[in-house]
Amino acid sequence: MVSPILLIAVPLGLAFITPLLGLARKGAPRYVPAVAMLFNLLVSVSLLPDALRAPIVVRTAGWAPPFSIHLVAGPLGLLLSSLIALIGLLVAVYGMDYIREGATTRYHVLSILILVGATGVVLTGDVFNLFVFFEILCISSYALVAYWGDSASVEAGAKYLIQGAIGSSFVLIGIGLLYGAFGALSMADIAANVSSVSSFRLFVSLAFLITGFGVEAAVFPLNAWLPDAHSSAPSSISAILSGIAIKAGIYAVARVVYTIYGAQSILPFVALLSVATLLIGEMCAFSQNDIKRLLAYSSIGQMGLIVFGLAMASATGVSAALFVVISHALAKALLFLASGYMILRTGSREVSSLNGMGTRMPLTSLCFTVGAFSLVGLPPFVGFASKFMIVRAALETADTFFVVLLAIALIGTVIEGAYFLRIVQGLYFKPAPQQAREETRKEPPLSALVPVGVLAALIVAVGLYPGLVERALGAAANDLLDRDSYVQNVMGD
Amino acid sequence: MSLLSPSIHYVGCFSLVLIGLYVVLVKPNLIKVIIGINLMDTGVNLFLVTVGYIQGGTAPIFSEAARQPEGMVDPVPQALVLTAIVIGVSVLALALALTIRVYGHYGTLDLRKIKGLRW
């Protein structure tokens, strides 16, 4: 059996030898991310069946968990790391041709680092290590957001950086408080002792951690950086940020709330926040005119849905939320990747510039449509299954509070339908802008078509046969909710 | 080692954090904001060190056999702080680099004028 630590070590090593490869052969670096992520994908998927039986705990330096830095490759971690590797692989393939200008080698290094950071976040079992991986993720994304170097991306990068830095400081304060209280950094260890400390002091640390990680998770009102960053980054990076980075943030928040603190009682409050996030995201997206910004706001809305599912604190709710994580990662990555070449083609990010794309880039438009339909939640795409699960979970709580929130959340779905389907109409049924009338049909290069097509195929496949992920979802939800067995597994022997 | 014990260390580091936060919230100059972030970072690092510090403790090195672990300061926070400082420095470097680019594009560092992205 391969050790999960390779999931971090190998890409990290590859990231650092990439510049050297670049020195040796000019075109080489652009293949490295794909290789790294292919490796990660294979390893995570092969580990997943084992993890479903029992989490794989990896200790470094031979110390037992409370003292060492350790990795916990549970069902949730490996599920997410597979997702990260999958999206990462597709984006890496896409990035081969998409990134032509600028410091390409550094782009590839940083893109690996983002993914490594995200993988680390979902696999680690140590709070401070979580912070470190988080910073790897954040810092490389600050840099990548500013990759194009034009005024918008630089500004977005700077703003993202400022907010991210504040968030990191908060996380650090929270970790400090935790360490002060328990003298330990292992999540399992803290979780085992959490009830032994008076609640207010703990709550302050919880508040700091939620707020700090929440910045990356884009929960309202911490999400102001998101539309800027997602819209200004290169589309491949937008796909990673939207598909993976914020999921890592939400994973961190969930781990903190569920596993470390077991703070189920603050969840109604989180549910309120989530519905606010959802509505604000969808409403802002509705009146957007910039396609990437629109997609970014829509991500906020979807995050609201995920947090809503998580806030139900029931097995069905959490697994529904994780299903939304998967469906949103697939669909949003698809949308960003597809729109990337459309934007490149038209040179404009106006929604109206996508008009008539259906004849100019038919396959890309088709995939875009699949993604949009999936996000709106239309069957037979994966978005339907995930939304169906969310609604089912909310109604199964039989709690009036959640039913009312669900009704409000469904308004968000309606708004989402309105703006996405307007874009789809534009793709196929609106005349192309004047200057583009004479353009002939021209698809993006294969390196872009393949990822987009694979994503679309996955959306349809999982939508038609949700059994593909369903088992992993249940186990992952259990991983998150069942503190005792988590503690036992990690501290066990 | 109580959190709210009347310890000047905690007051000091949290005032640093608050001063930093104040600067970030109030000052419109991007450089000043970055300075504020750095002040916060420093405060947080100080706090981390303080968490592991024991009044009158010694370095956690078993140089003499008589030394008991109880008298030693906790080494873990110091390791954490080292990491945090490294991270802080890299963020600072990136921030400053971005600041230069922002100035190049906007010709100003006034955050009230750097509003190309909004809504």
Added chain:
Amino acid sequence: MDRNQITKWLKSPAKMAHKYSLHAVYFCTGCGIIEIPPVITTRWDAERFGVLPVATPRQGNLFMITGYVSLKTLKAIIRTYEQMPDPKYTVGFGSCPINGGMYWDSYNTIKHLDRYIPVDGWIAGCMPRPEAVFVGVTHLWTLIDKGKADGYLRYKRYYAAYRRNQEMLFGELQWPPLYPTEAEAEEARP
């Protein structure tokens, strides 16, 4: 009804019905029409003879041209006449349709109406009194009885001539011929 009447009814009901059901199209071209309201209302009550004004030429069988006929009006008169279903009877009312009357020297008034459409009878006078109208109607009855009110047949028979007269006046007519003219008939005959 006397016995004579009944035998007539039995012999030719259509003719009798036409006699006693003269639904009139009053073509009010000039001052002549001023005498028609008394004719059809309470004072003289033409309805008791079956004479009734109708709204459109399609419904009537009596065509009364009441007053002078200017060139422009003639066009409408011809059109209206042609739209009436056969059998139909035309009566010129007053002296103007007969010979131009007081407009005898006008450049724009028709002096001989019967050159353009067949006229079965004339009621002279300027104005003819309502009594004269009744005299005209009873005269028309006798004409119908004798089969002499055959204007519509003449129109059909001599259509080419009538049409030529009309075209001499107006040039090319705006409507197609009602009956096949000689030229057309020749064309139709291979």
Added chain:
Amino acid sequence: MVTRIIQLLLSPLIALAVGVLFLGLSRKIIARIHRRYGPPLYQPVIDVIRMMSQRSISHGSLFELGVVLALAGSLVTVLFIPLGGTVICRQNPLAHGVLCPLSSSGGLLVVMYLMLFGPLGLALGAGDSANPNASIGVSRKLLLALAYEVPFLLVILAVMSHYRTISITEIVARQQESGWGVLSVPLSAVAAFLILPAMLGIRPFDLVSAPQEIASGPLAEYGGSYLALLAVQKGVHLFVVIALYVDLFLGGGVNLATFLVKMLVVFVAAEMIAAVLPRIRIESAVRFCWKWPTALALLQMAITVLSKSV
């Protein structure tokens, strides 16, 4: 079977004869009220014969078909209306002297729908005549129908609710047992009488075929035999409407003679009102129909519904 066939032939013939007679009567009545001598009673017959002998024009097959539809529809309607006679056996009114050949094939609802054929056929034919006067006339006709149909439906519904049946024979039978409808649903009877001129198309509601404004409206292009048939249709329609009134409110007739007498009374009353009124405009007609008759009929219906539910 033989009775049935005889009835089938008889009732349309009665309708034809009486209808045409009524047409003449109406002209005579109006003339007398206007202090004229007036045409003979059989004048419509002369007119019809005269028109049949004229060679009509045609604008197309629908132009002809419309007339056929209108007359045939009106004639068929007659078959559903009991024209006098007493019901002895409820289950089989046919065998016992009610002159209503098709009483078992529908009821009031069918009659209401069949009464559509007249206006509809005329409207279609007139539409095909491609004359704007005809179109305006049809537009007026349909609007007027809508106008009087609201109170008329209320009246019919009130009667049906009162007697809890949709069969006319049944309604007639119930009236003969327990008093006329004009006593049990008086306001409906008044409302129906108010809209009677509109349904008959006589003054003050003759705006559909107003000869002076729109050249007799739907009939503008009709002449010859078609006009003759339409005149007959008008008579039959007259007959149907008045027969319906008699059946619904005056208890039908014990036999055909009483039935016709009742019809005559209703018709003469309606004509006498018509003779002294001028023509009103379509807007006024609609406003009138939706005001007084509707209010009365609504009131009656409310009373009926309440009294039945209590």
Added chain:
Amino acid sequence: MGAGAILTVALAGAGLSYPLGLLSAKVRNVFATAVSALLVCLVAAAYGRSGEHVYYSGFLGLDLILRTDALAWFFAITVSLVGCLSVVFSLRYVRGREKVSFYYFALLLVNAAMLGIVFSGDLLSFFIFWEVMSWAAYLLISYNRGRALYAGLKYIVMSIIGSCAMLVGLLSLYAAHDTLVISELAERIGSRGTGFLLGVLVAFSIGFGIKSAMVPLHTWLPDAHSEAPSPFSAVLSGILIKMGIYGFVLVMYALVGLKLLLGLRGAWVSFNSVLCWLGAIGILIPTFIAVLQTDAKRLLAWSSIGQIGYIILGMGFATSLGLTGALFHTFNHAVFKALLFLAVGAVEYRTGGVRDLNELGGLIKRMPVTFACALVGGLGLIGVPLTSGFVSKWLIYKTLIAEGHPFLALAALVGTWGAILYVYKLLHNMFLGQLPEKYAHLEAAPFTMRLPLVVCGSIIILFGILPGIPLGAVGPIVGSLGLEPVQATLTGFGPQVGPLNMVSIFAAAALAVLAVLLVLRASAAPRRVAQEDSYAAGSPVPAGRYHHTVRFYDPLEGATIGYLRDWADEFYTRVAGGARGGFDGLRRIYTGDVRNYVMYIVCLLAFLIFVQMVWHIW
């Protein structure tokens, strides 16, 4: 097995039509026609079958089931018939336009999804097919571009609202009873209180009401029906909105059941009566709005809303007579509305897209078959005797009178008069009157367009004279829903329902027509005249400019136009406009100044701590 095979054929047909279209247009056309015709045959062959079987076990932990029974068959035959006719009609209609393969794909997909809906044995597959139908229809509505885009968007947004409500409803049922299989739900449904049941029914009613365009949820329909391509308008109006009716029947009768349904009443109102009154309002107001329309398809669209009112009115009464009438009227309306939309489509096709009622006229001279069929359809819509529409409307009226609701009956009957007004306006303004000069040399509609029209027309007449044929199929449905089936004979009804004998009416009418025709033959043969030869006070008539259409019902318009507005639509539009403004304002919280953003972060932190201090949430 039958349902599975039918759905496989339908879905495979839809899926294959697109790639085939890329190969060859002709092959695709033949294929699409063949598939839709095959579907009619397959569905017809499934008559009388019943059964359930699982076709997909374990979709999100639920089993998906197909079910065949009388109700499903009745709707399936309607769907496949109208679907087939519209495909045949499309052959010429869309030839030479853009995205034809896509058009066929979407059209066949909509039909397949509708078949899926009616054959669904559980609510989840019902919902899935429902959604597929919704989005496929949205793509087709948008097909015409221009204003169609707005219509499509409006449709899909309202449709999503309805789906959300339905989703809540069906998952509430799942949460309560732990199954979504209809037959199992029907057994367990009584175990919860009436309040819960009412809530679920209201949620479903919103979904079904939006799809079936029940007032006041109808506002998507006029836009969508008028802007969609005409063959698809026929599908939309003929069968797609009937899916809402199917849903109502399914949920109200098959699922909740009669006994529970009638128990849902308060002191003053019951669920049924609310539905009935909505139906009555839906008859009255839309009918008269239809009278005022000048766009042929918009007129028909409003008329569809009115006719749906009849169906809901009949269905809402929960009596066997009413339900029979409603189901029969569902079929009838599908046929004659499809016919009318296709007829308008044929005219639109020949005149180059003109459907403004003020610009057409006299087309009977050029397209006599189209007119004749449209006339039959229009008469059916009015409900003239000897058309099938009469029998179904008669049943509905009879219900209203028998149940003692004269005011509802008044609404229904006045609606019929409104129908006369708009049907005549439609026929007159398009086909009668003066033929404009520009259309003087118009060709008749092509054969593939006339064929569906003639088929529909024959069905209307046939079932009008022999209503026993369709009523024989409706009877078992009513029986299976717990009501006593109406005793229908081949020609109408016996005395226990209220005597109605269509054949004798037909015979009498035929005799009368024959007699009148004989009289006409005896008189002189008429002389055909040209349309210019028309009475105009002796003036020559200008060719084709002598057609009275503009403000055809002027007095009515003047009197009622102030009241006959689409209040619901205005309200929704205003809400949507307000929401847009609100959304735009809300965006302003992202001010662009990073210090504000940091402030938000700090505020959340402070707020969390504050909340904990005050309320001790943890």
